[in-house]
Amino acid sequence: MYGLKKEWEIEAPARECVLEDYVGAEARWCPGCGDHAVLSTVQRLARDLQLPPEKTVVVSGIGCSSRFPHYMKTYGFHGLHGRALPVAEGVRARRPDLSIFVVTGDGDCCAIGTAHWIHAIRYNMNITILLLDNNVYGLTKNQTSPTSRLGEKSNTQPQGSFFAPLNPISVVLGIANASFVAQTVDWNPPHLYATIRAAHEHKGASFVRVLQRCPHFSSHIFAQAQDDFSQMLLMDHEAGVKLGQPIRGMFPNAVNHDPRDLNKARELADRTDVYPIGVFYRNDNASRYDTVTARGLETTRAEKLAAINGMFDKFAVQGRN
């Protein structure tokens, strides 16, 4: 440009994605559902990170929250109940270039999909896993979920839930090779955003449990915590969720927790007096299966044919002379 030094030239970005580029069909969740907050957070995050929509895949299972991909304008995979994670692993296996989110619910992940959940954490492939946990089955109209509280009444256990709830964070912290475990709440958008952002930026399987209410069937469960922030315990650390001072100040209870400390993480996960939010645990050195599954992507066609021919040589019939 005339009059400016060359290095001062500003190249207009070839493409700039705005929020609308990530907004798909109109979300059909009930008014007041926490899923809306997570959706707009992921859309904002995608915009802020300028994730190309065609290189972004949102994989889900079945349930209210699993409608999520339809409301994004990216590639989406609305799959089977409980089976989002194996699909996402398959997508990731040979596609290191994609950004992959999994959106799952407490029934989808912690009941019908439990086996996949445990192994997905162990495989530690680079996937952002969002567990939208409202303690109830909503889509099928009010059945007990694994995270329903003891005594909570539902259509399948009208006497009240028979069991103490499963704690998804404790479960994940017990799985070998876990690499990123966090918890946040739908009613604090800055914390929600910062947590999902930290999860996405982590290279590996990042597991985020989002505590939220179902306005129809579990509206009472986090009602007090929404008004009284002292019921939450902010886990604060430079290696955790990055928050500005004003946001930190919203939480009267905070603890400085180094997320590399697994034992401390487990202690915090087991607390029942408060809802700890932030990063419980992270291990940036955990081995990643997606580095294994992506091996050989550069193999040429000629190399493939030569290799197979070599294998055939070992089965060759020589002939009796």
Place this chain on the structure above:
Amino acid sequence: MSSAVLSGTKAEIVTEHVIEIISDSGEGAQTCGQMFADLCAKNGNGIWTVEIIPAEIQPPSRSRAGASGYRIRLGSKPLTNAGDYADLVIAFNEQVLYSRIDSNALHGGTLLFVDKSWAENPDPGIRRKYTDAIADFRARGYVVTEVPIEQECRKFTDDPRKGKNMWVLGLLCATYDFDPSAIGAEIAKRFGRKGEASVKQNQALFSDGYDWALENVQHRFHVPAQKITTPMVVMNGNQALALGIMAAGIEVCSMYPITPATSASHFLASTIEQTGGIVHQAEDEIAAIGFAIGCSYAGKTAVTITSGPGLALKTEFLGYAVMAEVPLVVVVVQRGGPSTGLPTKVEQGDLFAALYASPGDSPKIVIAPATIEECFHFMITARKLAEDFRGPVMVLSDANLATGQKPFQRPELRESWLAPPVDQSPWDPEVPPYAWDAQTGLSRRPIPGQRGGEFVITGLAHDEESHIAYDSAINQRGMAMRSRKLAVLRSALKPPTVHGDPAGDLLVVGWGSTLGAIEEAVDRLRAEGLRVSSVHLRFLSPMEPGLREIFSKFGKVMTIEINYSDNVGDPFIYSDSRRYSQLAQLLRSETLVDVDCWSRVPGSPLPPGVIEAQLRERLAAVESAAKENA
């Protein structure tokens, strides 16, 4: 080689021989059999092999149920099945032989080589059982040679259980007039991992067995090999499947261990990296297919390999691949069912499961290789069909093909067999993700990375845009479009070739691994002038066209299957209440022809002689019915 170097009796020239090596589990009879079969095939002989596998990992020794071994049908010409009766059986103990007698595997004059060390066992019970059995074998007309296998092995090892198989391999080489010089290197290859001492010991055992046989064996045979004019390879069906997967350019095999499918994945696990691919061992069968679908969706059509019980678990995802139109190759190596059934043994009972086991109407392509060679080539076809027709393709193999070894013409690999690179070019946003062609139902799919093609794939009823749509017209149309694809494929298929005359008294229909045995039985009867022909189906869905026309030229049509069917005459079983075997049911509904069946579930391949006897009976019935009518 010439047999002049041999000092023993002169070898009798025969055109074929069936040999069995039978032992307790863990004594290595299968290794011995595989190595011998490999030697025969690599020398240019025709072979067909069968693994004889006990259902348990470590059944009690010296038990009938515990027989573990290997059958080799060895011939001058190419062979297509395991044959009828064994001509020569080597048994590491006399009790396991009874399981082969019970299975009707022996004939009157079968030569038996039995380890005679049991005659001197410290346990008087074992000594008596041995003596009784040998007397019994002779009374049954078998020609028994007592062989000091264990005594000879003790010259080289304190653990003869681990050495008998190489000693017997030597005995076989001498008995069948093979040049022993090539075996040394094969033993080194097999046992190299266990160290130099193990290689030397096994080579010594082999040589001793060879020398012992030359001096002592009265019956020696030479099966001339044909001159090989085209390059040939020899392998089993699971190895052929695995090579086919790689030659199709499939980069991901996602699996969960299950017998008898797993050996294909073992072979892939040790080779696929050379072609830039991976084997993913999932946490369960469901995850295995889910992972494969994820890969396919992201552009790399994947394969998942399983057997019956695994297929049962995969069916929800199979329906998803049909509904959402995701290319996918599913290999089912069938074993005996229902439930866990007969894990190591052959059956063709997963046909209906492959066709129908999924919620709702889920039309999918089902093909079945009939030979080991086809196990290779069908994988290339399967990937192409999966991508062109945008959905799952099921490939049904079985335990017989999986473990049988047979030589076939070495395929000339083509680059066009390999999957094309993943399309990442921009997608015209005006073209919906299911732009179903109104005539054919076919459509192209956007792949993640293609700008402008962003869409959400779903297993729910959906319109062309893949938007969830529950209204009746859209649902009806989606169903029609997915079904139409099968009709389109069918329109491109040729009617099957009739083996034998195109008209006659009896037509036999089969599918899968029974091809060789059915055709051999038909050929034997045709040589006698009987008017019988056969047809073998490779496409089960869509069904090959022209069957009604073919069937109309025959007095009677029947299937032969390794499947269950009721016998008319059993309590409560009448011709109108009888349950037919699966292919017969399918053909009856497909053609409205009164297709009969003869099917059994013996857990082993049907020998050609058994099929021949059944066909003879049916032909006689056709003839007497014709006489009555006349």
